[in-house]
Each structure stands twice: as C-alpha cells, then as structure tokens.
Amino acid sequence: MSDNELRKAIGTLQHRADDARKRGADDEATRIENTVADYRDEMSQRL
Template identity: 55%
Template sequence: MKHVMSDAELRRAIREITDRADSARKRGDLAMADGLDRTVREYQDAMSHRL
C-alpha cells in the first residue's frame, strides 16, 4: 500500500527539499540541485491538485 502524504507532510517536505537544493547549489552540486528541484515541482504539483 502506497503512503499518501498529508498536506502538512507535503509542505514540510517541500521546505526541507528546497533547503537541500539550495545547499547543493552552494556546494556546486548542480546535478543534485536539479534533481531536488524536480522533486519540489512534483510535490508542488501534487499540492495544487488537492486545492
């Protein structure tokens, strides 16, 4: 059974992953930052479909 994140979990994950992407960019790890940014966009898209 697949876990469906609550709205609060999604918001928390978006914040945390955004912070990690920013940190990766500061370290020069652009590939990691791009991957994390994609995940954030997917989570934001999921949130937008809930509203």
C-alpha cells in the same frame, strides 16, 4: 502523505537544493528541484 507532511517535505527539499547549489552540486540540486516541482504540482491539485 498529508498536506502538512507535503508542505514540510517541500520546504526541507528546497533547503537541500539550495545547499547543493551553493556547494556546486548542480546535478543534485536539479534532481531535488524536480522533486519539489512534482510535490508542488501534487499540492496544487489538492487545493
């Protein structure tokens, strides 16, 4: 995944996690946020 694709994925997933949390789907939001954290870790290793 390119840097731009990774940035886009992080933004999209964070939006989905926020929406899930607003709907009360806390388990779903947590899973998505864990993926976002993994992607952010990957991004920080690239810099």
